[in-house]
Amino acid sequence: MNAQKSKKISYFYLFIGIGVSLLMALLAYFNVTFYEVAELKTYDQRFLLRTAIFGPIQMDPNLATVDVDNATLTHEGRWQDWTRDKHTKIIRALHEFGAAMLGFDVFFVEPSRKSVAQEQLQELEAVDRASVLKLIRDYDAEMAVATRETGNVYLGQFLEELEEGDRVSPLEPARQEALAALEGRGFITPYPEAGRSTIRKIREIHPPLKPLVEAARGVGFAQAFPDLDGTRRRFPLVLLYENRLMPSLALIMLCDYLRVPLASVQVVEGKHVRLPGAHLPGGRVKDIFIPIDAKGQMLVNWAGEFLQTFLHYPHVTISLLAQDRKALDALRAVKQINIERPEAMQDPARLLDLARQRGIDDAGLVTGYQASLQAASLMEQAVLADPQVRNAHVFAQLFGLPPDQVPADLGPDSPAEAILKFAPSDDYVGQIRDLLKTLDDVRVNNLVAQRMEKNGLATPEQIAAGLPDLSVDRVRRSLETLRYNLRGGQVQPADRPLFFPPLQPITFGNRGKQQQVTAEDMKGKVLFYGLTATATHDLNPTPYEPAYPLVGIYPNVFNTVLTENFLRKAPGWLNDLVILGLGLLIGLTIPRFKALDGAIWMLILLIVYVVGAFLLFTHGGLWIDVVGPVSTLVLGYLSITLYNYVQKEKEKDFVQGAFGHFLDPKVVENLVEHPELVEQLGGEERVMTAFFSDIASFSTMSENLTPTGLVTLLNEYLTEMCDIIGHHGGTIDKFEGDMIIAFYGAPIPYEDHAERAVLACVDMQAKLVELRRGWEERGEFVELRKKWADEGRGEFLRARMGVNTGRMVVGNMGSRTRVDYTIMGDAVNLASRLEGAGKQYNVVTMITHDTYERAQGAIEARQMDALRVVGKEEPVKVYEILGRRGQVDPARAEAAALFARGYEMYTQQYWDEAIAYFEAALKAYPNDGPSQIFVKRCQAFKLNPPPTNWDAVHTLESK
Structure with a gap:
């Protein structure tokens, strides 16, 4: 190019x-x-x-949410109608359960209404102002007390972003007091770099009520900002209010969890938030660097869909667990009173008074357990005395019946008809069934406890193997109950008799997935409390879901930091x-x-x-x-x-216009496919193979054929020859009468151009044989062929070919108006000389040594002579192509071998020996032209020996 x-x-x-x-x-x-x-x-x-x-991804098992979900709203009523005592109950329950932290993604900005509960009105003795005022409940104060007493509650606040052109809004007195409380508690920190900061700025704050701020363990803003498409991907760790740095709820909780003072947190805008000396789970202490952008936001490494990641405890289930815990506390109190003051078990009033002293004020629970305890104690004594005892035996004792009158298989799962035999009416079936369940629980719990104390790691299957009348599932339920209620896995006197409130199954999410959860499972949990019910304002798009409850962003943020699986x-x-x-x-x-x-x-x-x-x-x-x-x-x-x-x-x-009329169609096609080659024309020198062919005695043919006949013959000949040249990738340079000039290796370069050229020669000679046979079969050119035979001219339409490989110039050559794509150079001229020299040796195809070296793997050839052509001093070894390798006629191959021996004798001037070999070659193949020539040449040298400096090179006298 x-x-x-x-x-x-x-x-x-x-x-x-x-x-x-x-x-x-x-x-x-x-x-x-x-x-x-x-x-x-x-x-x-x-x-x-x-x-x-x-x-x-890896998820910390202690992270969970408390969900105000659909089931909760169905149970507790509309969210708008909630009073804050519902939150207070959860605060106290989770503290009792051992939760480590509880963060509220709910805002308590406005005071709640004071009211009187329905159950309180029932206890009102006098309807006067003083009595009623005594009953009015201050839910905010109750929540503040619970928040302060539990010491693990973190509250959210809402901050309004400062838009361009806005001004910071003045705070009303109540919010000023809350802001002062935030500063006094160290929940916000001064930020001297505020003037040049790029962190998101706030125009107005909505903090929790001052009493709640003063009671909370921490307060932080609870909101995340959407990206352009409305999806939450980032979470702001800090926001800027005037010259104060406001931490997020997640950051302030993280600081406490990792034991990092908020005042020591370092913010480097656009780079990181540094938590120095963080105490990570597992005991590691290190500085944590949370990557943030210029606005103070971190990328949340979302773990997955809401319900598929972390733990989720519905609010309503926590309430139920709190009720179960209340029942358990009542039962433990009654059992303890039974041990310390057994006489009180016969005095309901005294029992209730002692229970109140222990913080149990539910009379129904206390009296209910008083009745159950007697039956349970009797059952426990019986099973400890005889492990084979059945429920029916103790049931008969309780009812004062002979044992044979009670079916041996009577139990809590017996049909109502069987239980009705011992009940005064249908109304008592449930009570008797509960009694039977208590007896059955005490019996099974004692049998399982005996084996559990021997092997604390025993599986339900192992224990059930020694209790053939119990199923594995029944043993598993008993084992779960005992492990939850027995301290250290050992039965203490205060645990007897061994019956306990049932574990409450928990249903979380909205996909019906069931999981047994107890209050013990809350121990050590970091919990985030928020709305997850459908059609609430807290559902927003995240990378995983189009409606993701945003309370779930907090465990994701926490998990990103605790696992240090940060995104940048x-x-x-x-x-x-x-x-x-x-x-x-x-x-x-x-x-x-x-x-x-x-x-x-x-x-x-x-x-x-x-x-x-x-x-x-x-x-x-x-x-x-x-x-x-x-x-x-x-x-x-x-x-x-x-x-x-x-x-x-x-x-x-351009190619079609410039070359379509005077280049071979195949060349034009290739150039059209590769037009970049056109730019490489105009005289490029490269190693190629040139080809010349000429019809022997063509002038005689011309004289003996009509113009029409000559054109017919020539067209058929040229068509077949050119097709073969094109088939082997050759390029037709031009026609000069009957002469064909072609070359291989341009414009499409081939490494095997010499091989292509010689194989084309072989195929062209074979095609000439087919042409002669066809003309004879069709009766064409009869007179001319007869003349050829009569005059002894040999084969009709014999074409001589010359091939040489070497450096030559190829390209566009000519004038501005006429361009030929052609070849030039000494190597081209030599190919032309070889074509002419074929007449002297009576051969049809001559090639040079350079061509032979490159193509010898494809053909069989013999060296005929060493020639010095006109205008060249350097001799050239020339070869005759005999045919494709392995396809040469045996007689001709034998003659070639004898010729080679004769030629060797010839170069050594052993004329007689050479003649003998050449004549032997003629005997093997009578039409061997080179042998005929060399016999004559040897005879001439015998008469006139060459000079002493003879180099066995034959000089051509003409072109």
């Missing part, structure tokens, strides 16, 4: 790549909406694909560098490919980049842009391909 034009086109391709890169970089830099939204969607897909391929957004300069690099790569590489190959290369680059971006996300926590780089690859490829298409169409038109 013309060097200047090549460089110009290369630069243009680079300009295309760079231009596309700059466009993408500008879209990214200016945060163009469609670009940023598209990038955010690819970011979401990385989460989904990570979960699909690698499963869920690659800096903009790195994104620009990647885009520019890919643009340059496309500009440099795509022009080297055809359209399809270029598409495959572009697709490979695209896949490699996308997979790399995904792996960087999953294994390195790095978010690098995908939209910009991928768009650069695709648009760069399409732009270059479109440009190439336009250019190729122009080049094809």
Whole structure:
């Protein structure tokens, strides 16, 4: 290709790549909406694909939510109608259960209404102002007391963002008091860099009520800001209110959990939030650096869908667990009174008084357990005395019946008809069934406890193996009850008799998934309390779900920090560098490919980049842009391909117009397919193979054929010969009468051009045999063929061929108005000389040593002579092609072998010996032209010996 034009086109391709890169970089830099939204969607897909391929990420087992879900609202009533005592009950219950932290994603900004509960009115003795005022409940005060006493409650506050052009709103007195309380408790910190800060700024704050602020363990804002498309992906750790730094609920809870004073937290905008000396689970102490953006937001490493990640405890279930815990506390109190003051068990009033002293004021529970305890104690004594005892035996004792009147299999699961025999009416069936259940529980619990105390690690299957009348499931339920209620796994006197309230099964989520959960499961949990019910305001899109309860963002934030599985957004300069690099790569590489190959290369680059971006996300926590780089690859490829298409169409038109009339159609076709080769024409030197052929005695044929006959003969001959040349990849240079000039290796370069040329010669000679046979069978050219035979001219239409391989010039040669695609050079002239020399040796195909060396693997040939052609001093070894390798006639092969021996004698001037070999060759193959020539030459040298410096080279006297 013309060097200047090549460089110009290369630069243009680079300009295309760079231009596309700059466009993408500008879209990214200016945060163009469609670009940023598209990038955010690819970011979401990385989460989904990570979960699909690698499963869920590591999750801390102590993180959970308390959900105000659909079931809770059905049980407790509409959210708008809730009084704060419902929250207070949960605060106290979870504290009793041993929860480590409880964070409220609920705001307590306004005072609640004071009211009187229905049950309190029933206890009102006098309807007067003083009596009624005594009954009015202050739910805010009750919640503040519970918050202070439990010491593990964190409250959320709502902050309004300062928009451009807004001013910070003045606070009303109540909020000023709350703000002062926040500052006094150290829940907000001064921030001297506020004036030049890029952190999100706040125009107005809505803190919890002052009493709640003073009672809470911590207060932080409870909100996250959506991205352009409304999806929550980031979480702000801090916000800025005037010159104060406001921590998020998650940050203030993290500081306490990791034992990091809030005042020691360091914020480096656009880089990280540093938690110095954090005490991580497992005992490690280290500084934690949470990556943040310029606005103070961290990327949340979402674990998955809400219900598929972390633990979720419905509010209503916590309430039920609290009731169960209340029942358990009542039972333990009654059991303890039974041990310490057994006489009180016969005095209900005294029993209730002692229970109240122990904090149990539910008379129904106390009296109910008083009745059950007598039956349970009797059953326990019986089973300890005889492990084979049955419920029916003790039941008969309780009812004063003979044992044979009670069915041996009577139990809590017996049909109502069997129980009715011992009940005064249908109304007592349930009570008797409860009694039977208590007896059965005491019996089974004692049998299981005996084995559990011997082997604390025994499985239900192992225990059931020694109790053939009990199923594995029944043993499992008993074992779970005992392990929950027995301290240290051992039966203490205060635990007897061994009956306990049943464990409450918990249903969480909205998919019907059942899980046995006890109050013990809450121990050590970090809990986040919020709305999850459908049609509430706290459902928003996240990468995993279009309606994700946002209370779930807190365990995700906590988990991201505790596992240190942080995500980072690659800096903009790195994104620009990647885009520019890919643009340059496309500009440099795509022009080297055809359209399809270029598409495959572009697709490979695209896949490699996308997979790399995904792996960087999953294994390195790095978010690098995908939209910009991928768009650069695709648009760069399409732009270059479109440009190439336009250019190729122009080049094809040029080739068709410039060469279509005087080049071989195959050459034109190749040039149309590869128009870039046209630019390489105009005189390029390369090693190629030249071919010349001529019809022997063509002038005699011309004289003896009519013009029409001559044209018919010549057309048929040239057509067949040219087809063979084209089949082997040769290029027809020109016709000069009957002469064909062709070459191999241009414009389409072939490494095996010499082999192609000699095989074409073999096929052309074979085709001439077919032509002669066809003319004879069809009766064509009869007179001319008869003349040929009568005059002893040999084969009719004999074509001589000369082939040489060497350096030659090929290209467009001619004038401005006439161009020939041709070859020139000494190597070309030598091929022409060989074609003419074939007449002297009576052979049809002569090739040079250079051609033979390159093609000897495909043909069999013999060296005929060493020639010095006109105008050249350097001798040339010449060969005759005998045929394809392995396909030569045996007689001819024998003659060739004898000729070779004779030629060796000839070069050594052993004339008689040489003659003998040549004559033997003629005997084997009488028409061997070279042998005939060399017999005569040897006889001449015998009469006139060559000079002493004779080099066995024969000099051609004519061209």
